[in-house]
Amino acid sequence: MSATEHVQLGLPELPAEPYPAEVRERLDADAAAVVARYPQSRSALLPLLHLVQAEEGFVSRTGIRYCAEQLGLTTAEVTAVATFYTMYRRRPAGAYHVGVCTNTLCAVLGGDQIFAELQQHLGIGNNETTADGSISLEHIECNAACDYAPVVMVNWEFFDNQDPESARQLVDDLRAGAEVRPTRGARLCSFKETARILAGFPDERPGAVDESGAGGAPSLAGLRLARGETLPGTGGGTKVVAPRQQESTDEGDAEGEQA
Amino acid sequence: MTATHPEKLLSPVLSATWGEEKPWRLATYRAHDGYKGLHEALRMNPDDVIALVKDAGLRGRGGAGFPTGMKWQFIPQGDGKPHYLVVNADESEPGTCKDIPLLFANPHSLIEGMIIASWAIRCSHAFIYLRGETVPVLRRLHAAVQEAYDAGYLGQNVLGSGFDLDITVHAGAGAYICGEETALLDSLEGRRGQPRLRPPFPAVAGLYACPTVVNNVESIASVPAILHQGKDWFRSMGSEKSPGFTLYSLSGHVTNPGQYEAPLGVTLRQLLDISGGVREGHTLKFWTPGGSSTPMFTDKHLDVPLDYEGVGAAGSMLGTKALQVFDETTCVVRAVTRWTEFYAHESCGKCTPCREGTYWLVQLLRRIEAGEGVPGDLEKLNDIADNINGKSFCALGDGAASPIFSSLQYFRDEYEQHLRERRCPFDPSASTVWAGTRGRRSTLGRDRSPDEDPPGDRGQDGRNGDFDPSENGVLA
Numbered sequence: 001m002s003a004t005e006h007v008q009l010g011l012p013e014l015p016a017e018p019y020p021a022e023v024r025e026r027l028d029a030d031a032a033a034v035v036a037r038y039p040q041s042r043s044a045l046l047p048l049l050h051l052v053q054a055e056e057g058f059v060s061r062t063g064i065r066y067c068a069e070q071l072g073l074t075t076a077e078v079t080a081v082a083t084f085y086t087m088y089r090r091r092p093a094g095a096y097h098v099g100v101c102t103n104t105l106c107a108v109l110g111g112d113q114i115f116a117e118l119q120q121h122l123g124i125g126n127n128e129t130t131a132d133g134s135i136s137l138e139h140i141e142c143n144a145a146c147d148y149a150p151v152v153m154v155n156w157e158f159f160d161n162q163d164p165e166s167a168r169q170l171v172d173d174l175r176a177g178a179e180v181r182p183t184r185g186a187r188l189c190s191f192k193e194t195a196r197i198l199a200g201f202p203d204e205r206p207g208a209v210d211e212s213g214a215g216g217a218p219s220l221a222g223l224r225l226a227r228g229e230t231l232p233g234t235g236g237g238t239k240v241v242a243p244r245q246q247e248s249t250d251e252g253d254a255e256g257e258q259a
Numbered sequence: 260m261t262a263t264h265p266e267k268l269l270s271p272v273l274s275a276t277w278g279e280e281k282p283w284r285l286a287t288y289r290a291h292d293g294y295k296g297l298h299e300a301l302r303m304n305p306d307d308v309i310a311l312v313k314d315a316g317l318r319g320r321g322g323a324g325f326p327t328g329m330k331w332q333f334i335p336q337g338d339g340k341p342h343y344l345v346v347n348a349d350e351s352e353p354g355t356c357k358d359i360p361l362l363f364a365n366p367h368s369l370i371e372g373m374i375i376a377s378w379a380i381r382c383s384h385a386f387i388y389l390r391g392e393t394v395p396v397l398r399r400l401h402a403a404v405q406e407a408y409d410a411g412y413l414g415q416n417v418l419g420s421g422f423d424l425d426i427t428v429h430a431g432a433g434a435y436i437c438g439e440e441t442a443l444l445d446s447l448e449g450r451r452g453q454p455r456l457r458p459p460f461p462a463v464a465g466l467y468a469c470p471t472v473v474n475n476v477e478s479i480a481s482v483p484a485i486l487h488q489g490k491d492w493f494r495s496m497g498s499e500k501s502p503g504f505t506l507y508s509l510s511g512h513v514t515n516p517g518q519y520e521a522p523l524g525v526t527l528r529q530l531l532d533i534s535g536g537v538r539e540g541h542t543l544k545f546w547t548p549g550g551s552s553t554p555m556f557t558d559k560h561l562d563v564p565l566d567y568e569g570v571g572a573a574g575s576m577l578g579t580k581a582l583q584v585f586d587e588t589t590c591v592v593r594a595v596t597r598w599t600e601f602y603a604h605e606s607c608g609k610c611t612p613c614r615e616g617t618y619w620l621v622q623l624l625r626r627i628e629a630g631e632g633v634p635g636d637l638e639k640l641n642d643i644a645d646n647i648n649g650k651s652f653c654a655l656g657d658g659a660a661s662p663i664f665s666s667l668q669y670f671r672d673e674y675e676q677h678l679r680e681r682r683c684p685f686d687p688s689a690s691t692v693w694a695g696t697r698g699r700r701s702t703l704g705r706d707r708s709p710d711e712d713p714p715g716d717r718g719q720d721g722r723n724g725d726f727d728p729s730e731n732g733v734l735a
Contacts, residue, residue: 039341042449045449046431046432084451086433087433104551104601108589108690110690141604142601143393144350147356147516148356149516153392200430210284212395215277217517218515219517222269222520222534223275223277226270231515232514232515
């Protein structure tokens with residue numbers, strides 16, 4: 001909080017400016033569509049906060065005022081919700097939100113090193129944005145992709161099985177404006193466009209839904225085994241710790257067969 | 260024993276189509292018996308659908324293992340109130356990674372299950388609460404729901420049955436606690452995600468104080484196959500009390516991490532046997548049966564049947580079947596510290612034992628890991644965990660205590676080594692995926708916790724101290 005810039009001793013902060021009329025007009029149509037999805041209007045608050053984030057790239061005081069007016073809430077009520085959830089940014093940030101998983105499993109498998117090296121490479125710390133406004137960096141919690149660890153998310157698309165080199169290359173490509181494709185997900189759009197999808201407006205880009213297949217090798221590992229295929233590294237005997245008994249070696253030697 | 264024959268050990272049902280062409284599309288789903296279960300259900304009386312799911316013995320796949328059919332039966336009928344179905348797709352438990360790949364590859368299995376469940380409990384508006392951080396899944400859910408509307412599976416008069424159903428896909432905004440069902444409902448009502456006092460239970464007063472069923476994604480996605488293939492087929496897999504198939508998610512220091520769908524009751528040894536085992540040249544040290552909130556196991560537990568009863572009898576919980584495997588290079592203190600930082604970060608702040616307790620656990624663990632611990636720290640750690648466990652408002656607190664208790668039970672020596680040697684005896688670079696393969700080392704030395712000030716960075720906790728374990732012995 002930049003307390004030194006906004007000290008107003010004894011006076012409460014003035015209400016935020018509303019959005020300009022033309023922005024408001026556009027947002028009103030979207031907001032009405034969001035509210036219509038729910039039996040009770042307040043349920044629209046989380047998607048509306050995503051919607052104002054899609055407008056400005058973060059949840060501003062103006063955005064909070066807008067949500068409050070749409071739903072008949074006070075700005076205090078909306079602020080209480082907006083500050084509870086980690087996906088709502090509270091100040092302007094980068095066009096690409098890079099999140100490195102540093103929960104235990106990813107951290108141990110290398111997420112800590114990736115995060116440390118990305119901070120050094122970009123010259124920014126956790127929750128900071130590069131001076132050119134391209135990249136914000138954050139360490140994130142478990143993102144339900146542990147079988148692809150270590151995982152990096154960019155605008156909440158999956159970049160699986162990362163290492164420090166691939167992660168550095170990724171952010172360099174993003175900064176250079178190169179087209180970047182996630183391992184699971186669609187070709188990247190900006191953070192604001194991502195926020196609009198989160199507000200419940202489907203991705204309109206042709207083919208976006210079908211990009212990147214059904215999942216990588218980990219998603220299909222069990223299925224392939226069940227079909228009699230061999231996974232990498234499963235030939236040539238067992239590697240299990242402390243096997244109860246010596247397994248018979250009738251499994252063939254299919255070492256290295258890439259499924 | 261033919262434990263090493265994967266074809267016999269595994270039973271892909273939910274994952275059976277994942278290798279097909281665009282399995283997330285309606286056409287592919289229908290080409291593989293998709294929506295046949297729904298046709299079956301709509302021919303039945305709703306109460307009979309509930310009875311069938313109950314008789315099949317399907318139990319909740321989100322962690323607690325509560326019988327799904329019984330949850331449906333608790334919904335009071337003829338009460339004149341709207342009924343709601345809310346699917347918990349807020350998959351955030353550390354290590355858990357089953358619902359996200361399932362929804363990414365096969366979203367229609369969930370949608371079909373939701374229609375069947377809604378028919379059974381007489382619900383006309385159902386919700387999918389998906390965690391927001393998984394946009395690729397959100398994209399496919401948007402598309403799949405639209406396909407279902409276009410095909411007449413959703414909307415007015417579903418397949419001519421006279422039954423109306425709408426599904427709303429709702430993206431969360433980043434909060435682990437919203438995986439707790441009552442916190443999820445508060446969040447879906449547009450509030451901070453904080454758990455509610457129970458009773459009343461959601462079946463009586465859930466969403467908008469109306470009767471509500473909250474089910475996990477995998478539970479609901481398992482329903483269509485039961486309708487289509489029957490309860491006897493379902494019961495032919497698994498055990499008497501834990502029938503059926505489920506997704507086991509193998510991750511960590513293993514040769515082939517991934518999703519392994521099998522009848523309930525397989526063992527980690529069997530899964531490792533067929534999948535290539537622990538990574539080359541290493542040995543198993545500790546693992547979780549169902550995410551970080553389930554007490555950890557060691558190599559002594561390789562033959563524990565991974566069903567609700569088997570894991571419970573061995574002192575843990577089946578949880579989400581998130582099998583996170585760590586080898587001998589992993590510092591258990593580091594692992595537990597990081598999980599505890601997670602719980603402190605995600606504690607919603609509503610109840611004191613969890614909010615304050617997780618904060619102090621982090622302070623203690625960080626200094627122990629850094630070699631700054633003092634005699635008595637382990638007793639204090641145990642004591643604080645004991646003051647959270649069973650004394651907090653919801654299960655997040657119990658989950659926070661689990662890794663502490665279980666790691667002290669199995670690895671107390673390792674904690675004591677940190678105290679005695681006044682350092683962490685492990686090299687974190689040896690645990691990485693690329694250790695040994697590229698000969699690269701971190702250029703930055705010992706990786707520290709990435710978060711200097713964990714509780715409070717989402718502004719709900721004014722304390723937000725800059726605690727540096729190297730300088731400051733707060734409890735000393």
